[in-house]
Amino acid sequence: MTRLTPAFADPVLDAQASFRAILEAMSRPGRIQRIEARITPPAPLCAAAAAALLSLADADTPLWLDAGEGVAEWLRFHCGAPITPDIGAARFVLACGAAPSLDALDIGTDEDPQLGATLILQVAGLVAGEGWRLTGPGIQHEHRLRVLDAPADLLAAWARNHALFPRGVDVLLCAGESIVALPRSVMMAEG
Amino acid sequence: MTQSDAPSPKTARQRWMAILARASAQELSARLAALPPLPAAETLRAPETGLVMVRGRAGGDGDAFNLGEMTVTRCAMRLGAHVGHAYVAGRDHTKARLAALLDAALQDGALHDAFMQAVVEPLAAAQREVRAGEARKAAATRVDFFTMATMR
Numbered sequence: 001m002t003r004l005t006p007a008f009a010d011p012v013l014d015a016q017a018s019f020r021a022i023l024e025a026m027s028r029p030g031r032i033q034r035i036e037a038r039i040t041p042p043a044p045l046c047a048a049a050a051a052a053l054l055s056l057a058d059a060d061t062p063l064w065l066d067a068g069e070g071v072a073e074w075l076r077f078h079c080g081a082p083i084t085p086d087i088g089a090a091r092f093v094l095a096c097g098a099a100p101s102l103d104a105l106d107i108g109t110d111e112d113p114q115l116g117a118t119l120i121l122q123v124a125g126l127v128a129g130e131g132w133r134l135t136g137p138g139i140q141h142e143h144r145l146r147v148l149d150a151p152a153d154l155l156a157a158w159a160r161n162h163a164l165f166p167r168g169v170d171v172l173l174c175a176g177e178s179i180v181a182l183p184r185s186v187m188m189a190e191g
Numbered sequence: 192m193t194q195s196d197a198p199s200p201k202t203a204r205q206r207w208m209a210i211l212a213r214a215s216a217q218e219l220s221a222r223l224a225a226l227p228p229l230p231a232a233e234t235l236r237a238p239e240t241g242l243v244m245v246r247g248r249a250g251g252d253g254d255a256f257n258l259g260e261m262t263v264t265r266c267a268m269r270l271g272a273h274v275g276h277a278y279v280a281g282r283d284h285t286k287a288r289l290a291a292l293l294d295a296a297l298q299d300g301a302l303h304d305a306f307m308q309a310v311v312e313p314l315a316a317a318q319r320e321v322r323a324g325e326a327r328k329a330a331a332t333r334v335d336f337f338t339m340a341t342m343r
Contacts, residue, residue, distance in 0.1 A: 004274055006235050077235070077267075 007054050007078040009038050018051040022172070025181035030134035030143030032126050032178050042070040044096045048174035049120050056118070057081040057092050064090035066097050091115075096122045099151040102161050105169045113166040116184070120172045124149035126180050136186040144191060145180060147173060158188050207297050207311045208290070212279045214314045216286035222310040223289065229270060229302075232292055236267040238284035270295035 008014035018035045025033040034048075041050035044067055053075055057063055062084040065072060071094075072083050084090050087104050099121050108116035131146025132155070147154075161168045161184060168184030182188070211219065223229075240262060247258040265278045266287035275295025277287045293310060296302045 003272065004235050004269055006233060011237070011239070 004074060004077055005040050005042065007039060008051075014038070014051070015055045018055045021179060022052055022055065022181065025172070025179050026138075026170075026183050028138050028143070029136065029181055029183055029186040030128070030132075030139065030145045032128050032145075032180050034177050035179055036177065042074050044068075044122070045071050045074070045094075046122055046174050047177050048179040049094065049096075049122050049172075052120055052172055052174065052179065053081075053092065053094065054078055061091035062089055063092045063094065065094035066100075067094060071096075091117055093117055093119045094122075095119065099154070102157040102169050102171075107161075107164055107167040107169055110167060113168070116167060116169055118170045118172060120174060121151075123147050123173050123175050126173060126175045126178050131191045133189045133191050134182075134186050135189075138183075139186070146191075147180075148175075155188055155190060158182070162187055204294075204298070207307070208277070208294055210311050210315050210318065211290040211293055212277065213318055214286075214290075216283050216289060218314060218317075219286060219289040219293065219310070222313065223293070226305065226309055229292065229296060232295065233269045234266075234288075235269050235274065236265070238264050238266040238287040240264045240282045240284070266291040268292045268295050271299065273298040 014037055018037055021033045021035045025031065035051045037047055037051035037054075039047055039050055039054075041047060053063070057075070057079040059080045059082070061081055063075060063079070063081040064084055064087045065075070075081060075094075076083060081092070087093060087100055088106055090106065093100060093105055100119070102119065105117040105119060106115065108114060125148035127146040127148065129144050131144055134143040134145055135141075151157075165184055170184055171182040173180045173182065241264075242260040243263045245258045245261050246255050248255050261280060262282055263278055263280060264282055264284060264287040265276070266284070267277075268275045268288065268291040270292065273295045275291040275293065275298065277290035277294060279287050279290055293306065296306050297311070
């Protein structure tokens with residue numbers, strides 16, 4: 001059995017601070033936000049992904065993850081989120097290794113597009129000011145974003161995902177304490 | 192509510208958790224102070240107070256209904272490899288923390304017997320005594336309703 005570690009030092013204020021950071025990230029797609037969370041999640045979970053799940057996931061949001069039993073136990077204890085083996089039924093999908101295909105995730109319905117899943121994808125690093133060109137709501141001209149070790153087919157999958165609007169999947173890219181949101185409304189092109 | 196100290200069908204852990212949850216913070220800290228100090232414990236979930244819906248059932252085959260909400264404080268502590276949990280009635284955070292710490296200690300094979308002897312069994316005896324006293328008082332005021340025929 002792996003040893004459980006504590007979550008947020010202050011459950012209320014830290015969850016509010018990381019919710020604010022996620023809100024900022026969603027409002028300004030491609031801008032890197034930092035989650036100043038003093039937490040030590042079990043490997044391979046990074047601090048930003050852990051803080052995002054602690055802020056967003058609860059007993060009503062089925063969670064799919066590929067991070068192993070230690071992380072599953074930690075999230076079950078601190079979020080109370082049910083872990084589901086069916087990726088299509090999950091409201092939050094945590095990918096620490098290879099990114100699952102966006103097509104496999106729940107995209108919601110035209111009447112309830114908010115039911116679409118959120119993919120929390122851990123990447124090697126996030127660099128602003130170069131790489132992909134992001135345009136769309138929340139971006140005045142364009143934001144540039146380079147994702148280190150990004151899945152090769154992400155841009156093609158993203159084009160399909162964007163075309164489904166208002167249905168679709170939202171993505172949170174996490175690296176260390178940095179977080180970038182890709183809401184389904186954003187358009188991405190090769191830089 | 193029926194309160195039984197019999198180990199069956201409850202597990203041993205359910206029994207000591209129930210006894211710890213019924214004891215007061217003063218009782219727990221007094222018992223704990225008499226023992227050698229525990230190794231440093233880590234708070235996994237600081238005490239937090241919430242409401243739990245208590246459900247009831249009229250008879251064995253009745254429909255479940257919501258009896259009412261109850262204030263419950265929960266806490267989780269880790270002592271070495273063991274995680275102790277406490278769910279206690281009321282909003283006493285000190286008591287929840289002590290009960291969780293004692294639950295963790297009681298799961299540790301090396302500490303179990305000493306803590307059962309020094310903490311749980313005396314508390315269980317005291318709680319039994321209180322219940323017996325209440326039962327005696329209630330029994331003294333009991334009125335048996337007999338029909339006139341049986342009275343004569």
